[in-house]
Amino acid sequence: MVQKRVIPCLLLHKGGLYKTEKFGKPTYIGDPINAIKIFNDKEVDELIFLDIDASSQKKDPNYKLIEDIASECFMPLCYGGGIKSVDQMKKVYSLGVEKISLSSQAVLNPYLIKEAANLFGNQSVIVTVDIKKDFWGKRKVFINNGKKNTKIDPLEFVMKVEDLGAGEIVINSVDNDGVMNGFDVDLLKEIKTNTTVPITALGGAGNIEHIIEAFDVAKVNAVACGSMFVYQGRLKGVLISYPAFNEFKNQ
Amino acid sequence: MIAILDYGVGNLMSIHNMFNKIGVDSVITSDVEEIRNADKYLLSGVGSFDHGINSLKSASFFKTLEKEVLDKKKPILGICLGMQLLTNSSEEGKEKGLGWIDAQTIRFDLDNKKLSIPHMGWSKVSIVNTNNIFRNLEENRFYFVHSYHVFCNDESNELATANYGKIFTCSINEDNIYGVQFHPEKSHKFGMKLLKNFEGI
Numbered sequence: 044m045v046q047k048r049v050i051p052c053l054l055l056h057k058g059g060l061y062k063t064e065k066f067g068k069p070t071y072i073g074d075p076i077n078a079i080k081i082f083n084d085k086e087v088d089e090l091i092f093l094d095i096d097a098s099s100q101k102k103d104p105n106y107k108l109i110e111d112i113a114s115e116c117f118m119p120l121c122y123g124g125g126i127k128s129v130d131q132m133k134k135v136y137s138l139g140v141e142k143i144s145l146s147s148q149a150v151l152n153p154y155l156i157k158e159a160a161n162l163f164g165n166q167s168v169i170v171t172v173d174i175k176k177d178f179w180g181k182r183k184v185f186i187n188n189g190k191k192n193t194k195i196d197p198l199e200f201v202m203k204v205e206d207l208g209a210g211e212i213v214i215n216s217v218d219n220d221g222v223m224n225g226f227d228v229d230l231l232k233e234i235k236t237n238t239t240v241p242i243t244a245l246g247g248a249g250n251i252e253h254i255i256e257a258f259d260v261a262k263v264n265a266v267a268c269g270s271m272f273v274y275q276g277r278l279k280g281v282l283i284s285y286p287a288f289n290e291f292k293n294q
Numbered sequence: 295m296i297a298i299l300d301y302g303v304g305n306l307m308s309i310h311n312m313f314n315k316i317g318v319d320s321v322i323t324s325d326v327e328e329i330r331n332a333d334k335y336l337l338s339g340v341g342s343f344d345h346g347i348n349s350l351k352s353a354s355f356f357k358t359l360e361k362e363v364l365d366k367k368k369p370i371l372g373i374c375l376g377m378q379l380l381t382n383s384s385e386e387g388k389e390k391g392l393g394w395i396d397a398q399t400i401r402f403d404l405d406n407k408k409l410s411i412p413h414m415g416w417s418k419v420s421i422v423n424t425n426n427i428f429r430n431l432e433e434n435r436f437y438f439v440h441s442y443h444v445f446c447n448d449e450s451n452e453l454a455t456a457n458y459g460k461i462f463t464c465s466i467n468e469d470n471i472y473g474v475q476f477h478p479e480k481s482h483k484f485g486m487k488l489l490k491n492f493e494g495i
Contacts, residue, residue: 046416046435086482088416089437114311119437119480139307141439141480164341166412166439210412241410264410 047258048088048265051272051285052245053078055094055124058108062269063095064221066173066189072273072281075108079115085285089119091144091213091245091267093171097125098147099188104135113139121169129158136163144169144213147186150193150200153207160208170209171245172200174230175217182230189217198234205240212238213267216246221270223249231261243267251286296493297332300324301353303346304339304375309479309489316486318493329355334368334492338479339375343399343442344387346375363394367470371427371492377466377473378444386442395468397446402459412441413458419476421454425467427491428454434484436476438464443475 053075054061060078061069072078075092082090092112097104104125113120122135123144132143143163148155149170159168174197175185184195201212214234216227226247235242241264244257248268257266275282296313298306298320306322313320320336323329339346350356362368372380381391384399391399402411416435421428436456443462446452454465456475464475472492478485 046418048415083482113307114314116308117312117315117480117482117485119439119477120308136305137307139305139311141305141308166414167340211414239410241412241414264415 046088047263048243049254049286050089050091050121050243050265050267051082051087052091052093052267052269053273054269055092055105055108056096058105060273061095062221062273066217066220068221069095070279073283075112076115078273078283079112081283082285083115083117087118087285089121089265090116091121091123093144094122094124095188101125104131106134106138109135109140110138123169123171127152127155129155129162132159132163136167142167142169142211144171146171146173149204149209150184150186150195153203156204156207156209160210165208165210168209169211169213170204171213171215172197172204173215173217174227182227185217197230198237201234201238205238209240211241211243211264213243213245214263219247222247223270225249225253226257226261226266228256228261231257231263235262241265245269254286295332296320296334296336297329298322298336298338299329299350299353299355299359301339301349303341303349306338309336309338309373312479312486312489316490318489324353324355326355326358330358330362332362332368334495335359335363335370336373337370337376337379338373339379340439341375342386343375343378343384343391344389347379347387347389347391350379350392363471369470369472369492369495372471372473373479374440374475374477377475378442380466380471380473381444384442394471395446395451395466395473396448397444397451397463397466399442400445401442402462409459412439414439416481417456417458417464417476419454419456419464423450423453423467425453426495427467427472427488428465429491431484431487431491436464436474436478436481436484438476440475444473 121142
């Protein structure tokens, strides 16, 4: 049977690795290549790299950095950040990346999902949906690093991008980012029951129980975690870790 | 020298990266001369079956490849779509496959609605026929991404199986021709071992 995937999600900012809290307070974690070497040794299931500068600063992806990352990555690799066209995607894939995550562009130009899925195959096109509660406590899709409320309902949006051909959808909770108090299980459950595409939960994992809850209760296909794999202890000392294979794989 | 066949389909760089990592000479190429002179071939690919087979058959090196593999018996390893192209046909498309191995590519017909398609993730592979490419790989896990799988007409062509809702064939072989459904280039030390074994054949 297929084993559920547990995916470290790392943020690129100013050429280094950072971790945020509720999409703010970027804290320096270390050098990306060094981190990949550690994750290779730990045989992680997959890696997600999101460049949090590229879209907001209207920059092209940092191709050189992506190339360096890809050449050291012997597990599946997903890159996101600053992607606006299939030409850019073609270039990123050619560097040895298998999956590209679209986020703001999935909202602004949903047709890109369809175009990309036709050209590169559904499994190569990931949509990451940033979700945050609005003033009234209603969950909405946000773009531009969690700054802009699109007022779109998350489930409606997820079903739309699934139809357009997204091969996998990452449900990212802005409110839970870096908080380490668990995933938004209710939302994940609702999305999971209304879709067939693989769903990855991101935002909130603080311990193994949270991961198991997302798998067992929300039935997600994968979980992605930032803080949990880069911090150690209450004071959040930087230490890259990854749970031993058997801790959750046979759930 | 292993020629990683460049026919415009799929992600070849990650295979090249892994060969570099394990110290195996490889080149990503569509050059007829280079392909004629290579010792072994790597046929990778992602995307749809018809697009893949049409691109491969219209590649300028195709006749050369056919000759080197079928007449001179040089080893070839198909990965993912590359393995499916080795079969007679696919339910994904209308075009004929290479037919180098007597098998069909069929859709996952899953009644179990809880299983997402594509099958994406890591699975343990069970070796059903001893073969050098799985040497010292009894303990393993490999990364899969696919919506179709191969069905062999002759069981003796089956090298390994995996389980996703049902048991399916995930590696095939006929003489010098090999295929794996999973992605060794993305499967850590297990993939490195398999590619190293392929080099040593």
